[in-house]
Amino acid sequence: MGDEMTAEERALAELDARLVxxxxxxxAVEIPAGFAARVAGQLPERRSVSLTPTYYGRNVMVxxxxxxxxxxxxxxxxxxxxxxxxxxxxxxxxAQFVALAMWLGVWRRGLR
Amino acid sequence: MSTDLSFExxxxxxxxxxxxxxxxxxxxxxxxxxxxxxxxxxxxRALPGFRGEALLSTYLYRITVNVAxxxxxxxxxxxxxxxxxxxxxxxxxxxxxxxxxxxEEQMEECEFKxxxxxxxxxxxxxxRTVLVLYHQEERTYEQIAEVLGMPIGTVRTHLHxxxxxxxxxxxxxxxxxxxxxxxxxxxxxxxxxxx
Numbered sequence: 001m002g003d004e005m006t007a008e009e010r011a012l013a014e015l016d017a018r019l020v021x022x023x024x025x026x027x028a029v030e031i032p033a034g035f036a037a038r039v040a041g042q043l044p045e046r047r048s049v050s051l052t053p054t055y056y057g058r059n060v061m062v063x064x065x066x067x068x069x070x071x072x073x074x075x076x077x078x079x080x081x082x083x084x085x086x087x088x089x090x091x092x093x094x095a096q097f098v099a100l101a102m103w104l105g106v107w108r109r110g111l112r
Numbered sequence: 113m114s115t116d117l118s119f120e121x122x123x124x125x126x127x128x129x130x131x132x133x134x135x136x137x138x139x140x141x142x143x144x145x146x147x148x149x150x151x152x153x154x155x156x157r158a159l160p161g162f163r164g165e166a167l168l169s170t171y172l173y174r175i176t177v178n179v180a181x182x183x184x185x186x187x188x189x190x191x192x193x194x195x196x197x198x199x200x201x202x203x204x205x206x207x208x209x210x211x212x213x214x215x216e217e218q219m220e221e222c223e224f225k226x227x228x229x230x231x232x233x234x235x236x237x238x239x240r241t242v243l244v245l246y247h248q249e250e251r252t253y254e255q256i257a258e259v260l261g262m263p264i265g266t267v268r269t270h271l272h273x274x275x276x277x278x279x280x281x282x283x284x285x286x287x288x289x290x291x292x293x294x295x296x297x298x299x300x301x302x303x304x305x306x307x
Contacts, residue, residue: 012279019278022228023247029131032145036123039152043119 058107061100068097119159123152126169129249130176136244137180138187139233151179173251173259177241184237223289224282231281239274246271 032038075090130148135141154175162171232240238260245251245259257264 015279015282016275018224019228019275019282020247022225023232023243024250025225026128026132026248027135027229029128029135029141029144031127031131035127035145035148036120039123039149040120042149042153043156044153 058104061104065097065100065104068093068100072097119152119156122155122168126172129169130172133173133176133244133249134180134183136232136248137177137241138183139229140187143183147179147183151176154179170255170258173245173249173255177259180241181237227282227285228278231278231285234281235274235277239270239277242267242270243274243278 071093072090075086075093078086127148130151131144134144134147134151138144138147151172155172158171158175162168232243235243241260242256245256246253251259253264253267256267260267
């Protein structure tokens with residue numbers, strides 16, 4: 001019985017080995033001559049990508065800073081600047097101006 | 113122009129792998145060059161988004177498997193609408209390299225390989241893909257998991273299950289062949305006895 005099992009196991013192992021050998025063998029393929037050239041010839045045209053950077057965001061930010069600067073100047077010259085509303089507005093515009101200045105500083109460092 | 117030339121080199125470097133994987137995965141040599149062409153065109157279109165996190169070959173395997181999956185779907189549609197005209201026996205005689213004293217062994221080996229191909233086509237798509245990538249393409253579990261987007265444990269399971277199904281199928285096939293041979297021999301003996 002023991003020998004019989006061993007023989008069966010041996011047959012299974014042999015079958016496994018044959019199976020793996022058959023799977024490992026790559027099927028013979030016929031690649032048409034000039035296949036690579038044919039594929040390369042059929043490649044679609046690739047649109048050239050412009051590598052010139054645009055600075056729309058930065059320009060808008062600079063324009064905003066100018067506007068905020070003018071607003072700050074206007075608020076400083078305004079006589080009503082002493083009121084609570086005037087001071088709050090002044091601080092609000094000033095905070096925006098500082099935030100934009102910091103953003104531009106970080107952006108410039110990122111460019112280097 | 114130089115892009116086309118370097119891409120041509122990429123095609124040349126990988127075409128054997130793409131062709132043999134497609135033949136194994138689809139189980140057919142029909143349209144294989146059209147499929148291979150589609151693989152490389154997809155690769156070309158995908159190259160601008162290729163960031164080099166994976167190997168180019170891993171990327172290419174993923175595209176090849178996707179194209180093979182589309183082909184399976186197409187074949188399944190065709191099978192539903194038409195009768196199969198499989199050429200499973202054609203050409204095996206040509207693969208017998210030298211008819212000689214060991215021709216019988218070669219024929220047996222050829223039949224075995226044919227049986228393996230048949231059993232491979234009986235497996236599910238994912239089992240077949242895992243078996244082909246592991247055995248034929250010698251990819252690691254990690255690479256197969258990356259190509260198929262599944263955990264390594266699942267890849268292992270599919271591999272073992274696929275091999276077991278193939279082994280069982282081959283044993284059943286072998287038993288059928290032996291039974292047919294025995295029946296033929298018995299019939300032959302009966303004919304001789306009546307003479």
